Amino acid sequence: xxxxxxxxxxxxxxxxxxxxxxxxxxxxxxxxxxxxxxxxxxxxxxxxxxxxxxxxxxxxxxxxxxxxxxxxxxxxxxxxxxxxxxxxxxxxxxxxxxxxxxxxxxxxxxxxxxxxxxxxxxxxxxxxxxxxxxxxxxxxxxxxxx
Amino acid sequence: xxxxxxxxxxxxxxxxxxxxxxxxxxxxxxxxxxxxxxxxxxxxxxxxxxxxxxxxxxxxxxxxxxxxxxxxxxxxxxxxxxxxxxxxxxxxxxxxxxxxxxxxxxxxxxxxxxxxxxxxxxxxxxxxxxxxxxxxxxxxxxxxxxxxxxxxxxxxxxxxxxxxxxxxxxxxxxxxxxxxxxxxxxxxxxxxxxxxxxxxxxxxxxxxxxxxxxxxxxxxxxxxxxxxxxxxxxxxxxxxxxxxxxxxxxxxxxxxxxxxxxxxxxxxxxxxxxxxxxxxxxxxxxxxxxxxxxxxxxxxxxxxxxxxxxxxxxxxxxxxxxxxxxxxxxx
Numbered sequence: 001x002x003x004x005x006x007x008x009x010x011x012x013x014x015x016x017x018x019x020x021x022x023x024x025x026x027x028x029x030x031x032x033x034x035x036x037x038x039x040x041x042x043x044x045x046x047x048x049x050x051x052x053x054x055x056x057x058x059x060x061x062x063x064x065x066x067x068x069x070x071x072x073x074x075x076x077x078x079x080x081x082x083x084x085x086x087x088x089x090x091x092x093x094x095x096x097x098x099x100x101x102x103x104x105x106x107x108x109x110x111x112x113x114x115x116x117x118x119x120x121x122x123x124x125x126x127x128x129x130x131x132x133x134x135x136x137x138x139x140x141x142x143x144x145x146x
Numbered sequence: 147x148x149x150x151x152x153x154x155x156x157x158x159x160x161x162x163x164x165x166x167x168x169x170x171x172x173x174x175x176x177x178x179x180x181x182x183x184x185x186x187x188x189x190x191x192x193x194x195x196x197x198x199x200x201x202x203x204x205x206x207x208x209x210x211x212x213x214x215x216x217x218x219x220x221x222x223x224x225x226x227x228x229x230x231x232x233x234x235x236x237x238x239x240x241x242x243x244x245x246x247x248x249x250x251x252x253x254x255x256x257x258x259x260x261x262x263x264x265x266x267x268x269x270x271x272x273x274x275x276x277x278x279x280x281x282x283x284x285x286x287x288x289x290x291x292x293x294x295x296x297x298x299x300x301x302x303x304x305x306x307x308x309x310x311x312x313x314x315x316x317x318x319x320x321x322x323x324x325x326x327x328x329x330x331x332x333x334x335x336x337x338x339x340x341x342x343x344x345x346x347x348x349x350x351x352x353x354x355x356x357x358x359x360x361x362x363x364x365x366x367x368x369x370x371x372x373x374x375x376x377x378x379x380x381x382x383x384x385x386x387x388x389x390x391x392x393x394x395x396x397x398x399x400x401x402x403x404x405x406x407x408x409x410x411x412x413x414x415x416x417x418x419x420x421x422x423x424x425x426x427x428x429x430x431x432x433x434x435x436x437x438x439x440x441x442x443x444x445x446x447x448x449x450x451x452x453x454x455x456x457x458x459x460x461x462x463x464x465x466x467x468x469x470x471x472x473x474x475x476x477x
Binding site: 027028029030031032033034035036040041043044045046047048049050053055082083084085087088089090091092093094095096097098141143144145146 | 263266267270271297300304320321348349351352353354355356357358359360361364366369374377378380394396400403404405406407408410411414438440459460462463467468469470471472473474475476477
């Protein structure tokens, strides 16, 4: 009997949390700000034919390498590609819409003390092989932020 | 008998009320006649530098805008009777101070572009022509075809220069000297309205990024904690005091294949929310700092009104244009 009660309570909690999660994602008026978890912007670019807008974030080491062009171990690059949307309140402007994909590149030192990169796609789908994507992502130069 | 006495009583009441109303009506009449002499009628000055646009476009401006935004205002008889004339005078004066189609060509090409895009966006937002005007002048209403003509017109005056070598060169020069020059230890630039540059914006969250085909720039837009919390919790009408937004603006390099890259840094624009300091602009104080030297824009605080006038278009989002879209608008 006690087991039944515990099971029923567990079901209730799971159903409740699922319901809450759905409430949040279905809230039509909610506005989502992408959480970069403390990473800073390296650059931004867009593709009007593909209708995407991207923000490249990085940790301090990645930001430094995007200024100097010299890589080090411990760099973290996160390329977030959004769908491009019309800016509802200004004809003449596009704005980032829903997240289309997230790509993550991290650098590490090999046994021979060379710098190598790991590549992951935590969200969405991306065309192009990993080596080409790594080269593209790590070769962006940093914007000037006065 | 009873009916007769009632009618008699009513008649005497009306006639005594009439007697009492006459002096009031007389005073009102004298008053209305008197106020006709204390108005200064709007003058139509000469048309010196009219807007240079195609006949199709000019025709739309003439029917929807010219009565207020030109020196060719046409008034009906009731527009000339005070107190209506006072309202008309006020509206026309304000409208001409924003832009005047009869002197429009005295503005620089860039200023003309800025104002024309603003006009189109005012129309798209349903703010112009004013409803109070179109009620009495229904012929001034714009048709969907008119709006399309205006949209195409502003795009045509802001052509894209693909692979612009001057933009590429200035971006390359900027990259050569790229150093994270923090202004924290230097003098902080201050706009004429008192809005200070905020070097710490780099540690804030990015709320959005935009790519613009009106003025060929892009922006990375940051919000402080107050702003971010307000957006996430939907408390943006109004934004709370203490909200701050920083827009970092870059020129862009556009390629024929659709790729758009940032060029050189252009300016930084700031919005801070302080109801007490900026009561006339719904609490928003604006600042703009140009070039790598972050030179404050404008020499007087009057620019704050210009910024606010344009931001009125975005009253649905607390006067901020570039906040993330609502979930329902994400595709």
